[in-house]
Structure formats: structure tokens, C-alpha cells
Amino acid sequence: MAGNSDPLTPRAKLAVTAGKAVAAASRAAGRGSGSVIGGRVALKLDPDLLARLAQNLDVVLVSATNGKTTTTRLIAEALRAAGPVVSNALGANMPAGITSALAGGSDAKFAVIEVDEKYLAGVARDTDPKCIALLNLSRDQLDRAAETRMLAENWREGLAGSKSVVVANADDPLVVWAASSSPNVIWVAAGQMWKDDAWSCPSCGGVMQRPGDDWYCGECGFRRPTPSWALSGDHVLDPHGSAWPIHLQLPGRANKANAASSAAVAAVFGVPPQVALERMYQVQAVAGRYDVVQFQNRDLRLLLAKNPAGWLETFSLIDPPPTPVILSVNARSADGTDTSWLWDVDYTRLTGHPIFVIGDRKLDLAVRLEVANQSFQVCENLDQAVQLAPPGRIEVIANYTAFQDLRRRVGN
Numbered sequence: 001m002a003g004n005s006d007p008l009t010p011r012a013k014l015a016v017t018a019g020k021a022v023a024a025a026s027r028a029a030g031r032g033s034g035s036v037i038g039g040r041v042a043l044k045l046d047p048d049l050l051a052r053l054a055q056n057l058d059v060v061l062v063s064a065t066n067g068k069t070t071t072t073r074l075i076a077e078a079l080r081a082a083g084p085v086v087s088n089a090l091g092a093n094m095p096a097g098i099t100s101a102l103a104g105g106s107d108a109k110f111a112v113i114e115v116d117e118k119y120l121a122g123v124a125r126d127t128d129p130k131c132i133a134l135l136n137l138s139r140d141q142l143d144r145a146a147e148t149r150m151l152a153e154n155w156r157e158g159l160a161g162s163k164s165v166v167v168a169n170a171d172d173p174l175v176v177w178a179a180s181s182s183p184n185v186i187w188v189a190a191g192q193m194w195k196d197d198a199w200s201c202p203s204c205g206g207v208m209q210r211p212g213d214d215w216y217c218g219e220c221g222f223r224r225p226t227p228s229w230a231l232s233g234d235h236v237l238d239p240h241g242s243a244w245p246i247h248l249q250l251p252g253r254a255n256k257a258n259a260a261s262s263a264a265v266a267a268v269f270g271v272p273p274q275v276a277l278e279r280m281y282q283v284q285a286v287a288g289r290y291d292v293v294q295f296q297n298r299d300l301r302l303l304l305a306k307n308p309a310g311w312l313e314t315f316s317l318i319d320p321p322p323t324p325v326i327l328s329v330n331a332r333s334a335d336g337t338d339t340s341w342l343w344d345v346d347y348t349r350l351t352g353h354p355i356f357v358i359g360d361r362k363l364d365l366a367v368r369l370e371v372a373n374q375s376f377q378v379c380e381n382l383d384q385a386v387q388l389a390p391p392g393r394i395e396v397i398a399n400y401t402a403f404q405d406l407r408r409r410v411g412n
Helices: 010-028 035-045 049-054 068-079 095-103 117-127 148-159 173-179 253-268 273-280 308-315 340-344 362-371 382-388 400-410
Strands: 058-063 085-087 110-114 131-134 165-169 185-189 229-232 235-237 243-245 292-295 298-304 325-328 355-358 376-378 394-398
Touching (some): 010 035, 049 095, 049 117, 058 117, 068 085, 095 110, 095 117, 131 173, 165 253, 235 253, 243 273, 253 273, 298 308, 340 362, 382 400, 394 400
Parallel strands (some): 058 131, 131 165, 325 355
């Protein structure tokens, strides 16, 4: 922990004040939280502001294609056992949003920051994190985020020689390859349901062998490292072999994996697994995800799935048939405008569910479901889909901006 008790120069203080004013004006105008525009203004006035705000904090960065918002929340809850935490809990995960979040945490000891995969190396340079959590890499926003191998390369270069403790998923070959350039890695066996982005070796391009839960490259010898933490059913195994029960209100195996990684991060800061995992129980929903809401006298459960890996995990969460399912897909800039990823999702897993399709790209999705031999109805909007759905709780699965549209419509 470097620096004096007040690291902010007069210019930095002016930048923070101006950023907050612009954010407040944006909120008042009904344009969202204002954190991104406020952060942009603040960084224009002081380009070094992010580094200044971070220098008296113990910083944790969390990056991944899937699960980073939830894992950020879980780590933040766990670390509150050791002191006040500032976090970008609403998911504004590029430099402007991160700067806004840190500017609001004057009394914090820890900063737990979700970082967009493309920006990880730069944010790590600016914030000198004590710990970096890397969960997974899979295809997402194909027109913006580049190929997963390029992201892994970017991470690998950015982490080379880093002083940070890197907590990384031993089951994702791309993450292992990226993290292996760092001298201080804690490996977590968090599992990997989606494997289609890691069939070739990131080190040499050879074919990966995947016997059971293990993996290795038959050509160059690159292989799964031995984990010191592991997810085992409903328990986290710590480096001493003790099993700690996971009690979460969040559903699904993916969130247990997020909890296992979060417990490993908390331990870096001296928070024991039992305390960390008990605190994670407080998290009921994350930015509206997993919320059950009342709409038109029906219970709707809102689930976010923005890429093939996320859809695969989400299908494992939903209630069995004949539970009705509403699917909504947009392709705005925040989603990625390329919807070819729909063909990577196994929609046959929805067989037996009455399916209703909405969203900007409902016809793209309809063609995909037709090929997958699913019976479905295309609807104009959420209201119509809910009216047509048979009785019972409805599972609503949407990608990023479609999810935000849904939350606005149901008043969540």
C-alpha cells in the first residue's frame, strides 16, 4: 500500500468533482447511472486519475467472458469481513466506469473491480492489483472482442512478471496459458462446461487431449496444472484438503464455481473460507439476474445468457418441461452485432418446453430453433409472450441489451 493518506492532487480532486456532477446530471436526465459519462469526463481532466484513486487501496481485478459480475459481487461480500469495499457492482467494467466506481469509495480499504477482458492488461497497469481472478475465456461479441486466442495472448503479455497473485481456473486451457506467464498463480479447479473454444493447444496449436476432467497437449506437453483449490459438488476444497459447504441463494453449478474462485481470492486477503462462503449467502441477485418478478400476475425468472457458454449454463438452471420459456435476443453494439453464435448453442436442450421468441433478432433465433426442431411461437413483445404462455412460472432468458429491455418493462 503506497502513498500518503490523501493521494489526490488538486487536479484529481477537480476531476472527481466534475465527474460526479456530470454523472448526477445524466441520472437526473434519466440516462442511466451516469457512471460511464462521469468517468470519461474525469479521465479527460486527469488521465492518471484511475492510478491515483487506486494507490491507497488493495485492488482485486476480476475478468472473464462469463461470470465476472457475479464473482465480483461474491468477492466483495467476502472481503467486507476484513474492511470497507468499493466495487463497480453494476458492471460498468471499462476504464471510465471503473474510475467512477473508485471515485465513490473514499473510506474503502479494498476495491473489487470487474474488468472487461479487452481492458484487463491496461487496468492492471494502472491499478497495481494485489490479486487478479481469471475465470474463463470463450467466444463473445465476435465483431468487437476478437478471437479468444488473441485475448489470451493479450492477457499473457499483460501479466508477464506481474507482482499480483493470480487466481486462475485450471480447467480452462486458454486461462491457464494466459496466467502461466505470471510468477504467482493459485490454481482453482472450477470446471468448464463449454469446451468448444479450447480444442487446440494455445501454446503450439496441437490437438488437446481431454481424458475425464484432465487435459493436456499431446504435442508440446502443455497440461492442466495441479489445483490447490477445487469445487467438489456442494463444497470448496481448500489447499489443506478441508471441505467447506457452499450455501448460495444464486442457482446453478456455474455460481458454485464462482464461489470457489471467490473463496480462493478472499484467502489471499486473510479471510477464511468459512467466513467468505457464509458471507456470499447474502447475494440474492446480481444486477437483476436470477430475480423472480411479478408481471401480469405471473412469476417470471430473469436469466442473462449472452454467448454460447452462458446459454449452456443457463439451460442447466431452468425448471424441467413443460415450464414455459421466453427467449429474447438483440444485436445492438453492446451485444455484438454478429448473431452467428446462435448456431453454436444446443437448443435441443429446450425440447418439451413451450418456447416464445421476442427481441430485435427474433427471426434469427426463430430460424435457429426451426433447424433445431423446436416448436415455438414468435411474439411481438414480452406482454404478448406472457399472455400466450401456459400456466406456471416462466423462465425468461435474454442476452445483454434484451435483458435490460426486459428489466425496464417489468419495472425491475
